Amino acid sequence: MRQVNLRTKLKPKVMSIIESMKKKKDIIEQMLREIKKDQKKIKETIDKLDKEREKSLQNTWEQVNT
Incomplete structure (x- = not known):
């Protein structure tokens, strides 16, 4: 009887604990998705800036050599 009680x-x-942990897991997974999305945007921005820098350096090099 005591065991059943x-x-x-x-x-x-x-x-309740399981439900709470599931909610926390969902929140963390959403945060991870957002971080990955932001990481991708940052990488794209860095790549774009690198290309612009290369282009600028090339233009400067050509101006100096002409």
Whole structure:
């Protein structure tokens, strides 16, 4: 009897903990998706700036050599 009573008391608590952990997991997964998206944007910006820098250096080089 005591074991059954303990089980009925624990089950709602355990279910609550499980639900809370699932919500936290979902939040963390969303944060990870956002971070990956931002990381991609940052990489694209760096690549764009690198290309612009190369172009500028090339133009300067050509002006100096003419």
